[in-house]
Amino acid sequence: MEGAGRLLGRATDNHGLTAETLIPRVKSAVDKYILRADPQASADVIQDFIDKLQADDLCLIVACEQGNQKAWTDLVERFSATVRSAARSASSNEEGAEDLAQSIWAELHGLRVREDGKPAGKLAYYSGRGSLAGWLRAVVAQLAIDQHRKQSRLVQTEEDADFDRIIQHGQDESTWSGHGASPNPELQISAKLAGAQVQKALAESVKQMSAEDRLLVKLYYFDGLRLREAGAVLGVHEATASRRLTRIHAELRQQVERLLIEQEGWTQPETARAFSEVALNLEADIEPLLATEPVLMKKENEVAG
């Protein structure tokens, strides 16, 4: 009650709300962000959390939820540009973006009615922890994914399943795409087998990493973000992300070697040699890709000539 009163006092425009109307929303946010992870959280922690809520944005959303028409007008006027921008980012074409932007307001208001008689819109899920503009962008992005899912015949896959599949593929040496440098078929098969086992150990090692490090690896290697962008997602500077990645490389190397020695029975020199050969093969993999375009151009010129 006291926290809700302070929240209301911080708002520039409280839209005629009272502290009582804010209490359920504040309590929901505290449960979600504080008490779910730490049921014994202190009063100071809770008070600090409430005092950092976006008072103006939360009052606006609660007022909209209460059916305040002026608040709705204000919301649409202030955030139409944000919603359109987010829709354009999430859609592949302008027409789809416009449809998405139009549908977002209906989603926010809610077409269905809850048990208490109020619209069952997405407005009820805004906690005020982050900015309203950011929340609207996230809602638009999720809505775009939902719409895409409905329009496509999707096969639900989980990323863990991806790694399991890679690990599974690693057991079959024929799936390893590394090109053997040696013309000897036996050596080539041996290299492929070594490469597949190294990849399998690497995938397992990545899975065993801490969530923070694994997220950095995913952002940088799998999502193709730059270090600066990956650092921004993690809330750290680019230099910090770079140092963290260097540490991850060293730790992954040790972990892969340990797995290969313990599970595959390799020796230390064998793991070192395997790393070198696999790296050499991977570099050889990249070179043909880089040379593809000039070769094709040369062939086209020869045909034209």
Place this chain on the structure above:
Amino acid sequence: MKQANNNEVDLLLRALARERTSAAWQSGSESGYAKQVSSAHLDADELNSYAEGVAPDPARTRYTEHLADCEACRGIVVSLVQSAGAASRLEVPEQKGGAGFWQKLRELFSPTVLGYAVPALVLTAVIGIGLLALRQQQGVQFVAQNERQAEAPSAAQNKADSGVSSAAQPQATVQDGRQSGTTAELPNEKAALEREKTQVGQELLKPDSSVAKAPAKDAGQADIGSVAESRPYAPEPKAAAAPPAAPVLDAEKSAELAKEAPAKREDQARDRDESFRVQSDDVHGPNRSRSNTAQPSSQRSAGVVGGRGPSGMDKNKKAAEVETRSVMGRHFTREGDAWVDTAYEYSRATVRVARGSDQFRALVADEPAIRTIAAQLDGVVIVVWKNRAYRIQ
């Protein structure tokens, strides 16, 4: 070696990512967004709080765990972070433009700024105090010199008071008088020449005149202390020591001219007398031994040497009156056997013209005033006329 190991792991990770992407294509997914949003996924509020970095630590750890394995949620967070970064970049100029006074004040006194400003201020203060102390130290030395300098004018002043003439004393006194008195009477051309002469003379006599002015102003008071105070850093006056000959001559001229200036009426009367005498000369023919032009040798020597010698102030005044002539608006002083225009500077070159020569006739034909001057002054005459100096002999 360590860097090579890192490069190998880097290559392996890239290959792993390529392998996973190609497998996802093979499995039918068209893009990262194609992942189904299950109930376990983060909602919009959680995604946004993570992207904005405002999620509490326990919740953030949980979200990180999910994001590391969920490409769909990760994609949304990445897009939110990038959108927020672009939005903040766009908002930066507006914030700067609309920054209030207090915000600017806070930025000015922020710890970051103060961290640089305070040492800079301290350094500046130390340098300033050091310079001030150095300057004061130099000032003390100058004051000590000034005390010695002040003794010289005081000695000269005492000599003057006791009847012993000093070159510096009358020099400065009459120079001021000359500048203020005669210039007002002269015609424009004469005034221009006087100004030029004054400038040149001041340059030549700068050390003397600059120092001597102060005693001249305070001559009546003879207050050495005030002299020292008025020019605390003045260089040592040369006049107090052995003065060079040329400045002394100038000083004499100046003294004579200055003496004329307060006695304007005497000059005018004397001019009238001279013109009367010239007229009488014309009647009786030229007489180079005229008593009014040729001074007695005793007086002559007294007049020339008077400024240098230990004669009294009264004798100086008398000599200056006797040795000065004014003809055609020009003032001449007797120096040996020559009459020298007071506007003449010894550094200036002269055009020698012999009396009766063709050159002399041509000159006097153009400038009849020179004829009058040459006629009234016997012997060698150095006259400055239209910014040129002629030596008529």
